[in-house]
Amino acid sequence: MARMFEMRRYLSNFEVSRVGHLLTDVLVVGSGIAGARAAIEASQHGDVILVTKAQAADSATGSAQGGIAEPSGSGDTPDNHVNDTLRVGSGLNATAAVRYMVEQAEARIEELIRWGASFDQEDSVAHRTREAGHSVRRVIHADGDSTGKELARTLITRLHQQERVRLFENCYVIDLITMAGQCVGAVTYHAKYGHQMIWAKQTILASGGCGQLYRETTNPSVATGDGLAAAYRAGAVLGDLEMVQFHPTTLYIAGSSRALISEAVRGEGAHLVDRAGERFMPAYHPDAELAPRDVVSRAIRSHLKDKGGNCVYLDARMFGKGVFEARFPRITRICAEFGIDVSRELIPVNPGAHYMLGGVVTDLACRTNIDGLLACGEAACVGIHGANRLASNSLLEGLVFGAVAGETAGNNLATTEQLGPSLNIGSLNPSSDRTVLDVGDVRTSLRSVMWRNIGVVRTGHRLRETVEIMEFWGRFVLDKTFDQPSGWELQNMLGLARLVAQAAQLRDHSLGVHFREDSEANNGPSEPQHLLVVKSDDGPVYSWAPPCLKCPAESLP
Template sequence: MNTTPELSCDVLIIGSGAAGLSLALRLAEKHQVIVLSKGPVSEGSTFYAQGGIAAVFDETDSIDSHVEDTLIAGAGLCDRHAVEFVASNARTCVQWLIDQGVLFDTQVQPNGEESYHLTREGGHSHRRILHSADATGKEVETTLVSQAQNHPNIRVLERSNAVDLIVSDKIGLPGTRRVVGAWIWNRNKEAVETCHAKSVVLATGGASKVYQYTTNPDISSGDGIAMAWRAGCRVANLEFNQFHPTALYHPQARNFLLTEALRGEGAHLKRPDGSRFMPDFDERGELAPRDIVARAIDHEMKRLGADCMFLDISHKPEEFVRQHFPMIYEKLLGLGIDLTKEPVPIVPAAHYTCGGVMVDDFGRTDVDELYAIGEVSYTGLHGANRMASNSLLECLVYGWSAAEDIDRRMPYARSVSTLPDWDESRVENPDELVVIQHNWHELRLFMWDYVGIVRTTKRLERALRRITMLQQEIDEYYAHFRVSNNLLELRNLVQVAELIVRCAMMRKESRGLHYTLDYPEQLPEAGPSILSPLSHHMNR
């Protein structure tokens, strides 16, 4: 039955990190905006980003240099136009962030003038990382949250998950396929609500929770990628999952990462016997791109049968370490580890999804009025490997460009007066929650084992068979029982897991973050791995 939706707005933004909130603030001067947050509004990946934001602020640096560094890190798969688009707009978008009240660290030059303190991270040839100590994401997120919560045209709905997008052709509306809203699981009310929107923006982050070990918060379950796929959008390059080389190996801090800025400031990676190993793998040593560092750590752990490797910055002055990394220092001290005096145990962990929903310069997807920005999207910026501190930058640049496009198109957007209610007439309360829990753990474990840092064709085939079985179980469960947070996330994760494996099986080479023992060489030329829902469903 069609009724007037419970919620209505000009723009529905699904996600409350740097991408979603920067977009919301830019649009809210003219338009009514609703922002969905799966948990508390500041609990996304942005809040936990430590390193910083890359932009050219030093006169000895250049946009061309930023572009070339990004292209090199991307291992031949970056879209040069996208890289140039982001790098050339970086300073303007970072300045907008500063204008919102974000405070970056500064320093006094020998001539007495104050300037931003710029650090350097893996893959960068210059110091170009603006940061707020070692908690840049926290500074950015808290500033944007404060601005959004106090804006009269922005309504933030916490503890609210998008169940699925409402697409015109699936509800019988004529004309070109377009998004007209979404169904929303309001966990406060334990009810599914209907939301109408003239434009919908996916800013849901990545899918690193598909792996057993991740630096991401629990909400990184690939929701936007899965919803966009079901709505008819193409996805690309999902085989490129970045594993952060240095996540803390400690039972009381499973998701805590140790920023690349530590290595940028001179930290060494060491074996349990105290010897360094990165110079054996790459002439850049600890400053090599993340994929090389992560594989080197994985190789040494397997070769030695070790549970972890170690990150050591104890050779630096104690005051230097405490001043540059105060949050990490305090966190580790609380766990009985003194960063200034001893090596820190580390392991690689899933950290960033380099592929995603295919978009253009304005974040537009294959479905009219549906946008995707930030980690959920595939812009071509990252290629086969993301360079450090380009991710928050991508959020800001595409948040700006999407806002420009949405504002420009809003006078021509079509409204829908009624939408179909969420139908729960044929479902009941779940009777065996253990099924969800078991499938959840099984998926993440075999994705780690079979589709992790090092892959083979047999491992990928084995993973795909398990995914197919899980999909059947979850689809049946979804059809018969009322939705819950865990069910929605598991449904999305299994869908994204399938897309990751299928993209990986398409690539008959090793490149960037995708390394397979069956095809260890890099081909002379290669393009993105693109999957289309239309051809996929025809071949199943």
């Protein structure tokens, strides 16, 4: 039955001769920081279509709060930033990629400022905050805690100014099209235009992460991992899918969506306390509230187990009225919506899935193992974060490697043939109408299982059980052919959940954010390895690979 997943090369059936066809040089999937930056760069070389499944600003990028790491402040150096990133990454980082990103940071941020971005200032220089794992104050931010909104606004405005970019909103990528091992575009769905095939010489996947796999998550509703699942079906190598970062402080209010309470709040001095009002982090780690995110998340879980309660609390009362609001206006507003006055009351928080460290494996030029397919941002695994992500490095990764992907795609145009509408894209699907399906119900159950079984702490038997559950659900979800994004999203989430569970099972030792309760500490291989997966007719094929396998510095465009 596991083969049900592998039988699905394409999720939708459509008649190639009857759907609309569009041709472009470069197709970009996703309008977050990585996709937007990639499209701007690629448009210097050719025509670009950027498709995004909701509004352009609906992305993890748009929700980012804390800021973006940039090492040109006083007392800091690029070397410091590289070292902090490597230290947190537990030996799995691609050092050349980290160095490249850090060295590009200042120029890329200055470019954003020239394009109209505005960062918060103090005494006429950018104000820098400190977040967990950073040895110095290095994180610049906008409108206090609305950095992502400002970055998205700047990049989307810039996108609209590019004559060679066409931006299609509410356009859902169902699948990547491959012919003879080459990616030649994507099959999309738009409520008004139906199915379309967008044929491109180069396709850049910048579709973000998959936090929606989890019941507790900071991620926006668009983060269902569609791009990762589509890339897997198309034959791309994915890596380190078990590496999910959990953020320790997600607003915990029954029935509401889980809003992030930025790490910068702890960075500026707020404490975590339990329901008795006792501060507990100093007992777990010398850096207390500023310990790495996985440490704080596990400490919260462990403390709740010992002392009881459903959540812990963030105590930000010491800031006093006005001060907190000025520094964190968005968080103040979010809390106020639930009647919480942060100057007088505690903020209930719990961990939630925040960031997918794994993704489509790329080299430093953002190339994947499939010709014509590039990946960048959270959807990619170029090796920046290793096994644990330093806070505020992911916006920087998207910005820097988005530009790299756009440039690589542009450089490749001259040597890539434009393939057009073809009746020969390979087999479509078997389809069965066995059982009526409540898509919403399966989705909710999937997210609950993922949270219970593959959350902050993992054990072998729970992981095995999860793989079995996903394979069982796969029998009656993957045999359907849906005609709406909600169905395709569910199929993507299910396929990806199975891969995350299998990878977490195979990595039977703790490393970085992946914590196995049933394994002794430090019992993994002395040199940490990537866990790669690729599709075969018989099921996913897993293999181990050393860090930097695909990251020779000379692969930069």
